[in-house]
Amino acid sequence: MNYTPSAERYNKMLYNRCGRSGILLPAISLGLWHNFGSVDDFETARSIIRRAFDRGITHFDLANNYGPAPGTAEENFGNILKKDFTGNLRDEMVISTKAGYHMWAGPYGEWGSRKYLLSSLDQSLKRMQLDYVDIFYSHRPDPDTPLEETMMALDIAVRSGRALYAGISNYKAPEAKEAIKILKQLGTPCLIHQPKYSMFERWVEGGLLDVLEEYGVGCIPFSPLAQGLLTDRYLKGIPEGSRASKAHGFLKTADITEDRLQQIKQLNDIAKKRNQSLAQMALVWLLKDKRITSVLIGASSVQQLDNNIDCLDNVSLSNDELNKIESILRKNP
Numbered sequence: 001m002n003y004t005p006s007a008e009r010y011n012k013m014l015y016n017r018c019g020r021s022g023i024l025l026p027a028i029s030l031g032l033w034h035n036f037g038s039v040d041d042f043e044t045a046r047s048i049i050r051r052a053f054d055r056g057i058t059h060f061d062l063a064n065n066y067g068p069a070p071g072t073a074e075e076n077f078g079n080i081l082k083k084d085f086t087g088n089l090r091d092e093m094v095i096s097t098k099a100g101y102h103m104w105a106g107p108y109g110e111w112g113s114r115k116y117l118l119s120s121l122d123q124s125l126k127r128m129q130l131d132y133v134d135i136f137y138s139h140r141p142d143p144d145t146p147l148e149e150t151m152m153a154l155d156i157a158v159r160s161g162r163a164l165y166a167g168i169s170n171y172k173a174p175e176a177k178e179a180i181k182i183l184k185q186l187g188t189p190c191l192i193h194q195p196k197y198s199m200f201e202r203w204v205e206g207g208l209l210d211v212l213e214e215y216g217v218g219c220i221p222f223s224p225l226a227q228g229l230l231t232d233r234y235l236k237g238i239p240e241g242s243r244a245s246k247a248h249g250f251l252k253t254a255d256i257t258e259d260r261l262q263q264i265k266q267l268n269d270i271a272k273k274r275n276q277s278l279a280q281m282a283l284v285w286l287l288k289d290k291r292i293t294s295v296l297i298g299a300s301s302v303q304q305l306d307n308n309i310d311c312l313d314n315v316s317l318s319n320d321e322l323n324k325i326e327s328i329l330r331k332n333p
């Protein structure tokens, strides 16, 4: 099946400036953490990537360890690029990868040393069959490596042409501020921060978003649907094939408590009154804050992807809706 991207692909997607940089990112970006590994169906993965691009998603987020097996999401993505995104289409895409979590045996296969970050990036480029990535992230802060060393590795990744921009992920406000300052001194500004942020996970509101705004760094929340909890996926039990049903899935059945379900049902009722799915409402709830550049979703089907992108048809939330949502969220299970 030859692929020709839709001629309409840039007609509807919103693009937001990433901090105070030259880069615009789509309001919805697609992550390949789950559903794109060697355990998953390659043709489904391929159709999700094609559909995403057809609907204006230009940003695809990976990491060295995505799979399972670790590395296979990058391999599959590289094969999809090779088959479908030929010619100059690479220039229409922003591809990111990361290093920080465990990837290979021995003392150089995780955390934040220059040795690990740069060799991991070289491995990622090989797996994706790319000359460069657009964004290279330190996936998590390393308490035992000087922040200067980790940031110098990002700087070198950019200076050597392996990456165009540097990013950080999972850094709390004070360490993010430090990292951003060091990168600035090195001459490679921090483009973006990738934190976990959703209606159910709000630590970023306690200082990180202010730091990012002050320093002109973009913000791309991951797991904006709380891995599927903030959707209708679990309203009637745990469906076969869902993330919570999979042994390798990071969402555990223990996360789906009765109290949590009650909360999800109440949020779902508000979404219904807006003629939206809960997933759509959860995404626009994040995008209402202008400091949010893009929301980084996952999807296991083209239908889910379409449903999520369609949130852009109704992005406004009334004060009344916001208050009702807030009162439900305050009842923290």
Ligand SMILES: NC(=O)c1ccc[n+]([C@@H]2O[C@H](COP(=O)([O-])OP(=O)(O)OC[C@H]3O[C@@H](n4cnc5c(N)ncnc54)[C@H](OP(=O)(O)O)[C@@H]3O)[C@@H](O)[C@H]2O)c1
Binding pocket: 030, 031, 032, 033, 034, 035, 061, 062, 139, 169, 170, 194, 221, 222, 223, 224, 225, 226, 227, 228, 229, 231, 232, 233, 241, 242, 243, 244, 277, 279, 296, 297, 298, 299, 300, 301, 303, 304, 305, 307, 308
């Ligand atoms: N930097 C980091 O440390 C870090 C950590 C985690 C993730 N990430 C990035 O963030 C990306 C997204 O994370 P995530 O996959 O956890 O995001 P998410 O959007 O919160 O969850 C995605 C899951 O929700 C379900 N879903 C999505 N849309 C749906 C819809 N419209 N209706 C019903 N169910 C729907 C699907 O579950 P089913 O599979 O059950 O269908 C899907 O796999 C990752 O791919 C990765 O790129 C980064």
